[in-house]
Amino acid sequence: MNFSERDKLYNWHPYTQHKTATDFPAIVKGEGALLWDENGKEYIDAIASWWVNPYGHSNKIIADAIYNQLTTLEHVLFGGFTHDKAVLLAEKLMEILPKNQKKLFYSDNGSTAVEVALKCALQYNYNKGIKKTKIIAFEDAFHGDTFGAMASSGISFFTEAFKGSLLEVVRIPVPTQGNEERSLQALHDLVVTNEYAAFIFEPLVQGAAGMVMYRPEVLETMITICNQNNVFTIADEVMTGFGKTGKTFATDYLGNKPDMMCLSKALTGGTIPMAITTFTQEIFDGFYDDDTNKALFHGHTFTANPTACAAALASIKLLQTAEMQGNISAINKSHLGFEAKIKSHPKVKTTRVLGVIFALEIKTQSEESYYGSMRNKLYNFFIDNGVILRPVGNIVYILPPYVISNSQLEKVYATVEKALEIV
Numbered sequence: 001m002n003f004s005e006r007d008k009l010y011n012w013h014p015y016t017q018h019k020t021a022t023d024f025p026a027i028v029k030g031e032g033a034l035l036w037d038e039n040g041k042e043y044i045d046a047i048a049s050w051w052v053n054p055y056g057h058s059n060k061i062i063a064d065a066i067y068n069q070l071t072t073l074e075h076v077l078f079g080g081f082t083h084d085k086a087v088l089l090a091e092k093l094m095e096i097l098p099k100n101q102k103k104l105f106y107s108d109n110g111s112t113a114v115e116v117a118l119k120c121a122l123q124y125n126y127n128k129g130i131k132k133t134k135i136i137a138f139e140d141a142f143h144g145d146t147f148g149a150m151a152s153s154g155i156s157f158f159t160e161a162f163k164g165s166l167l168e169v170v171r172i173p174v175p176t177q178g179n180e181e182r183s184l185q186a187l188h189d190l191v192v193t194n195e196y197a198a199f200i201f202e203p204l205v206q207g208a209a210g211m212v213m214y215r216p217e218v219l220e221t222m223i224t225i226c227n228q229n230n231v232f233t234i235a236d237e238v239m240t241g242f243g244k245t246g247k248t249f250a251t252d253y254l255g256n257k258p259d260m261m262c263l264s265k266a267l268t269g270g271t272i273p274m275a276i277t278t279f280t281q282e283i284f285d286g287f288y289d290d291d292t293n294k295a296l297f298h299g300h301t302f303t304a305n306p307t308a309c310a311a312a313l314a315s316i317k318l319l320q321t322a323e324m325q326g327n328i329s330a331i332n333k334s335h336l337g338f339e340a341k342i343k344s345h346p347k348v349k350t351t352r353v354l355g356v357i358f359a360l361e362i363k364t365q366s367e368e369s370y371y372g373s374m375r376n377k378l379y380n381f382f383i384d385n386g387v388i389l390r391p392v393g394n395i396v397y398i399l400p401p402y403v404i405s406n407s408q409l410e411k412v413y414a415t416v417e418k419a420l421e422i423v
Helices: 004-008 058-070 085-097 110-127 148-151 156-165 180-191 214-226 281-285 304-320 322-342 373-384 406-420
Strands: 027-031 034-037 042-045 102-107 136-139 168-173 196-199 232-236 260-263 273-280 349-354 358-364 393-399
Touching: 034 406, 042 148, 042 273, 042 406, 058 304, 085 102, 085 304, 102 110, 102 214, 110 196, 110 232, 110 260, 110 273, 136 148, 148 156, 168 180, 180 196, 180 214, 196 214, 214 232, 273 281, 304 322, 304 373, 322 349, 322 358, 322 406, 373 406
Parallel strands: 136 168, 136 196, 196 232, 232 260
Antiparallel strands: 027 034, 034 042, 102 273, 260 273, 349 358, 358 393
C-alpha cells in the first residue's frame, strides 16, 4: 500500500467526514510555492497551507535558524526560566506591533492565542471586582476550535454540538458595505449595558467566512465605542498578520488600536506551531498584584519554545526584506488585474481583493453550504489540476505564498477560470 492508503488505517483528519472522504494525496516534498505527492504529481500551494507559509516550503533561511537552535537549545521550560530567543523575539515584535502593545504571552496555536485573550479580559474584570462575563463577536466569525474560541465563532455547524457548554457570546452583524450603521448600533446597544468584557473581531477580513471584507474606518469607530464604555477589544490577527493584507498587521490600517492581538500561523513561517497574545500595559497591570491568586494561571508545556522563537525571528526578518515586500505588492497588483478580468464573468457574483488575498463569489440558485456539493466539486477539480485551493461554499479564494512566481500565479488564475465552467 502507498502512504495515501496506509493513512486511512490510523489517522483522523481535521474537518473531515471520513465515511464520504476520498483518498488524500500524500505530500512528500515541498519547495517554494510547490508541493509534490508520493506519485510525483506537482501542486501549487495557492493557500500557503492554510495561510501559514508565506516564505515558501523548505525555506533555507528558516531551516538554518531552526537547525542552529536545535543544536544549541531545543527547549527549556518557560515557567521560572527565560532564554535569549524569547527575549530577542519580544524585542523584535515590539518594533513592529502597534505602539500600545507592551506585553506578550506565548502559547501554541491560533485557538490558544484567542483563549488567552478571552481569559485575560474576563479575569481582569474579576480581579477588579467587576462582574463582566459576556463577550461580543461578529456573526460568521471564526476564532478557533477550543472552547472560548469556539464560543466566539459564529459558524454554527462547528459549534452546534457544544451549545450548552460555551461562554455567553452575543454576535453582531459584520459591518460590510451597507451594514455599517446596523452593526455600529448593535455594538453600542450591547456595550452600554456594562455586561461585556470584550469585543473580539477578525480585523478587516473574516477568513473562514470566505474572505468577507469591511472598511477600516468602521472598525476604528467600533474600537472607539468600546474604549468609551470600558470594553476591551481583541484583534484576532491569526490569519491577517504578517503581510496578508498588504501591511504587517491589518490593524496597521487603523488609527485606533486594539487592546489585545492574537498572532499565530505565519508567525514561524509555517514551520513550528506557535502563538502569541499581545497586551497593553493596562491589562498586564490588572494581574500585577501582591495577591498570587490574581496572576494569570495559564500555560503550555511548549510555551515560548526556543526553536519556534528562532523560526519566528527568521520569518520576521524575511518579511522585512525589500524582496518580500516587493513580492507582496506584485501579488496584489496581479490580483487586481485578475479581478478586473473576471468580475464581469456571468457566473461571478462578487469579487474582492486586499493585499495578497483574492476572493470571488460564484452565483448560485440557492444558498450553498460550507462543505456542500459545489464546494466539493470545485475542491476536487482544483486538486485534479494540481492547484491547492479550499473553497468556502461558493466562494473561491487565493492566498498564496509571497514567493509564488508569476507563471504559477497565472496557472492558478487560469484554473479558477476553468472551474467556473464546471459549476
